[in-house]
Amino acid sequence: MSGWLAIAGMGPGDAALITPEVTAALAEATDIVGYGPYVSRVTPRAGLALHASDNRVEIERSRHALELAAAGHRVVVVSSGDPGVFAMAAAVFETLEQGPAAWRDLDIRVLPGITAMLAASARAGAPLGHDFCAINLSDNLKPWDLIERRLRLAAEADFAMAFYNPRSKARPEGFARALEVLREACGGERLVLFARAVCTPEESLRIVTLADARPGMADMRTMVIVGSSQTRLIERPGAPILYTPRSAP
Amino acid sequence: MSGWLAIAGMGPGDAALITPEVTAALAEATDIVGYGPYVSRVTPRAGLALHASDNRVEIERSRHALELAAAGHRVVVVSSGDPGVFAMAAAVFETLEQGPAAWRDLDIRVLPGITAMLAASARAGAPLGHDFCAINLSDNLKPWDLIERRLRLAAEADFAMAFYNPRSKARPEGFARALEVLREACGGERLVLFARAVCTPEESLRIVTLADARPGMADMRTMVIVGSSQTRLIERPGAPILYTPRSAP
Numbered sequence: 001m002s003g004w005l006a007i008a009g010m011g012p013g014d015a016a017l018i019t020p021e022v023t024a025a026l027a028e029a030t031d032i033v034g035y036g037p038y039v040s041r042v043t044p045r046a047g048l049a050l051h052a053s054d055n056r057v058e059i060e061r062s063r064h065a066l067e068l069a070a071a072g073h074r075v076v077v078v079s080s081g082d083p084g085v086f087a088m089a090a091a092v093f094e095t096l097e098q099g100p101a102a103w104r105d106l107d108i109r110v111l112p113g114i115t116a117m118l119a120a121s122a123r124a125g126a127p128l129g130h131d132f133c134a135i136n137l138s139d140n141l142k143p144w145d146l147i148e149r150r151l152r153l154a155a156e157a158d159f160a161m162a163f164y165n166p167r168s169k170a171r172p173e174g175f176a177r178a179l180e181v182l183r184e185a186c187g188g189e190r191l192v193l194f195a196r197a198v199c200t201p202e203e204s205l206r207i208v209t210l211a212d213a214r215p216g217m218a219d220m221r222t223m224v225i226v227g228s229s230q231t232r233l234i235e236r237p238g239a240p241i242l243y244t245p246r247s248a249p
Numbered sequence: 250m251s252g253w254l255a256i257a258g259m260g261p262g263d264a265a266l267i268t269p270e271v272t273a274a275l276a277e278a279t280d281i282v283g284y285g286p287y288v289s290r291v292t293p294r295a296g297l298a299l300h301a302s303d304n305r306v307e308i309e310r311s312r313h314a315l316e317l318a319a320a321g322h323r324v325v326v327v328s329s330g331d332p333g334v335f336a337m338a339a340a341v342f343e344t345l346e347q348g349p350a351a352w353r354d355l356d357i358r359v360l361p362g363i364t365a366m367l368a369a370s371a372r373a374g375a376p377l378g379h380d381f382c383a384i385n386l387s388d389n390l391k392p393w394d395l396i397e398r399r400l401r402l403a404a405e406a407d408f409a410m411a412f413y414n415p416r417s418k419a420r421p422e423g424f425a426r427a428l429e430v431l432r433e434a435c436g437g438e439r440l441v442l443f444a445r446a447v448c449t450p451e452e453s454l455r456i457v458t459l460a461d462a463r464p465g466m467a468d469m470r471t472m473v474i475v476g477s478s479q480t481r482l483i484e485r486p487g488a489p490i491l492y493t494p495r496s497a498p
Contacts, residue, residue: 016273018364020263058495084370086495090378093492097483104485111373114268114361121333121361128337130391131399133382133408141496150380150406157402158395159382234346236353242340246307246335247390 005069005106007089009082009113010041011199017114023075025111031067034078034088056087056140064093069106080099082115086136086164117162118194120223124205125234125241127193128227130248132160137178137224139171147174148181155185160244161226166218176215182226183210191227193242194218207233207242254318254355256338258362259290262449266363274325279455282314283327283337291327300353305389311344315352331364331367335385335413336495350469351460359383366411369444369472374490376442376474381409386427389419396423397430404434409493410481412473416464424448425464431475432459440476442491443467456482 006025011017032042036052044050053061069075079087092152096103097146121128133154136187139147154161167175180188188211196204198218206217210226218224230248235242255274260266275281281291285301293299300308310326318324318472329338338359370377382403388396403410416424431439432493437460444470445453457474469475479497482491 011268014270016270017268017361019260019266019268020265024265027316070457077298082371084367084368084375084377086378089371089375090492090495093375093483093490094494095380096490097481104483106258108490110375112266112363112367112371114363115367116360118333118364122331122338122361126333126338126342126359128333128383129335131384133406134377135380143498146407146497150408152403153406154382155381155404157399159399225454232341232346234353241342241357242344243339245343246339248395249392 003069003072003074003106005075005108006111007077007079007083008111009115010038010080011114012116012119012198017119017199019111019113022111022113028074029076030073031068031218032078033061033068033075038078038080053097059095059119061098062088065092065113066095066099066103066106070103077112078103080140082110082113083110085115085134104237111188116164116198116223117225118191119198120225122208123195123198123203124193124207125245127227127231128160128162128163128244130160130230130244132162132184133211134162134164136164137174139174144171144174147178150153151178151181152185155182160228161233163224165220166224167215167220175218179210179213179215184198186210186226191231193225195225196222205214205239207240209241223248250321251320252318252355254314254324254326254357256326256332256341257331257359257360258364258365259287259327261330261368266368266448268362270358271360271362277323278325280317280324281308281327281433282317282324283455286364287327287433292312300391307340308344309448311341313419314341314342315348315355318355318430319352328362329432331362333361334361334364334383343395347400365413365447365472366474367469368377368447369442369474372444372447372452373456374479375492376409376476377493378495379409379477379479381411381476383411384412384422385413387414393423396427400427401434404431407477409477411474415467415473416469417470424467427461428459428464435459435475440480440491442474443471444474445471447472456487456489
């Protein structure tokens with residue numbers, strides 16, 4: 001069997017942030033599998049089949065990719081950001097674990113990419129320069145209570161916090177509630193970065209305090225980073241720099 | 250003033266994991282500043298000055314880089330992994346904040362890279378596929394009590410945990426203590442990944458339970474990832490796959 005499956009991170013959007021490893025895998029592939037907008041980032045060529053699917057069909061998409069690889073195709077599953085962070089790698093492994101035993105013989109690799117929180121952090125300065133956590137605020141796959149509990153414990157640990165999928169379509173009130181919990185746990189002075197469509201032509205960055213943060217400042221293309229108690233702002237003629245010092249008292 | 254300063258992530262070690270953005274900055278630079286082993290990853294060429302320094306002189310190194318940029322040089326500060334994660338970006342901003350006002354006019358960019366935890370995660374599967382935290386286990390810049398408190402709170406939040414600098418030279422007993430705290434908080438069955446020198450020719454991966462984890466399994470080149478209660482192992486003919494499912498109960 002000469003097929004293989006690579007689960008590849010395409011980074012946040014700018015081609016200059018795609019690793020050469022991923023570019024090489026795309027060049028060798030016979031099939032690209034993924035959510036439509038990510039598949040459309042791959043340049044079409046003769047001999048390359050593009051299989052675009054809708055959002056929220058991760059398991060069906062994973063099964064399709066595994067079947068293609070098992071049939072001898074060279075398959076790249078494309079994720080935005082890093083495939084291992086709230087993206088396709090876990091979905092593929094869930095599907096693999098429940099699938100035919102023969103799938104376990106497949107040549108499968110995860111190719112890392114620049115995940116959204118690190119792209120957003122870089123654009124704003126270094127808000128994740130000290131201990132931090134990453135939380136998916138969508139309650140599609142976990143109970144909302146667990147999210148709230150994690151927010152309170154992360155605040156108690158004084159982590160900076162990076163939030164993926166801040167506003168779930170299924171529960172738009174969730175992010176408003178998250179901001180309330182954080183204001184209660186961290187106080188209103190805490191700094192918050194809203195980084196929308198980072199490393200794309202539509203990029204916008206906004207830094208406010210928790211007291212001034214509003215649910216409408218985020219959508220599904222926004223990465224939200226809440227600083228720790230130590231996170232600071234350096235004012236300057238251009239955009240300010242948001243960073244968390246390396247040391248903590 | 251035509252000088253600029255880029256704080257660039259060189260990824261974990263494999264040139265195929267360096268982004269084109271970083272490669273372009275290195276090609277335009279007049280000066281490379283960084284810890285010796287990272288500077289040695291840059292190919293020398295005419296017109297490029299390499300300024301290698303020792304470990305633990307981050308502030309002096311940052312000052313040097315800022316002075317060069319202020320004098321009109323095109324400077325790249327090289328970090329391994331991502332510069333915003335326990336690396337040089339925060340050190341440069343600390344130095345900038347305390348330095349001359351003129352430094353605030355400088356053209357400064359952070360260029361993200363593949364950070365060690367995401368490279369390690371990719372090599373093992375997807376252990377960071379659900380909510381997680383990243384903690385620097387070195388107590389050089391924070392009190393050990395704070396580290397222990399964060400470990401307990403992270404366990405209570407049921408985060409997967411990625412540990413940078415697991416064995417501090419200044420306090421070699423710290424990691425042994427961290428393992429004790431984690432065994433107490435998470436139980437002995439919890440899965441642990443020791444990923445050493447990931448994406449280099451010396452790479453080695455080892456997955457054990459917390460009960461079997463020993464301090465000697467880690468050194469300063471090791472990334473340690475402790476799974477959440479949901480993290481699972483898929484056994485197969487090749488290396489097993491370690492992953493955390495997307496959903497949580």
